[in-house]
Amino acid sequence: LEHIDSVLFANFPDSAKSLLREITPETAADSAYYNILKTQTNYLLYSTDYDFSDIDFSINYYQKHYNAQKLADAYYYKAMIYVDHNSLTQETVLLLKKAEKLSEETTDNNLKNKICSALAYLNGVLGNYDESLKYAKKEYFYAKKLNNNRDIAYGLLRLSTCYETTGMKDS
Numbered sequence: 001l002e003h004i005d006s007v008l009f010a011n012f013p014d015s016a017k018s019l020l021r022e023i024t025p026e027t028a029a030d031s032a033y034y035n036i037l038k039t040q041t042n043y044l045l046y047s048t049d050y051d052f053s054d055i056d057f058s059i060n061y062y063q064k065h066y067n068a069q070k071l072a073d074a075y076y077y078k079a080m081i082y083v084d085h086n087s088l089t090q091e092t093v094l095l096l097k098k099a100e101k102l103s104e105e106t107t108d109n110n111l112k113n114k115i116c117s118a119l120a121y122l123n124g125v126l127g128n129y130d131e132s133l134k135y136a137k138k139e140y141f142y143a144k145k146l147n148n149n150r151d152i153a154y155g156l157l158r159l160s161t162c163y164e165t166t167g168m169k170d171s
Contacts (some may be wrong), residue, residue, distance in 0.1 A: 032061035072102035113142035
């Protein structure tokens with residue numbers, strides 16, 4: 001499962017999907033991790049083949065067997081399922097806020113970056129422009145920490161959109 005996680009981190013979801021087909025989780029811990037990876041893979045492949053019970057199993061498992069990183073990931077991907085189903089609601093924002101709070105317990109700037117990106121986007125869609133700008137700034141901050149040009153570009157684009165939407169001048 002760790003290998004599949006690294007394959008996904010390297011942005012090879014097709015390979016991850018093939019590897020996931022070869023695995024049958026044997027323990028509850030493996031199933032919880034497997035379900036997050038499966039949901040993440042489907043999300044990255046723009047598949048709508050989601051099973052809420054899978055990600056809910058992971059959330060319940062990591063609530064009982066606390067792991068901030070994996071629980072944050074599970075909340076994040078559950079929120080992304082809602083986004084993919086055009087359910088852009090406060091419930092989706094709350095899932096992301098839970099993920100954000102948990103991510104603060106980790107050193108994973110990639111996790112923090114993707115959560116802030118989603119919160120910036122979702123708050124903008126919901127008309128919460130000040131919140132959107134706040135998260136766009138955080139997204140850019142984490143992207144710079146990651147030193148990832150793609151994420152930096154996305155962060156700058158999101159900031160530009162936020163400043164345009166609010167009518168504020170950027171720096």
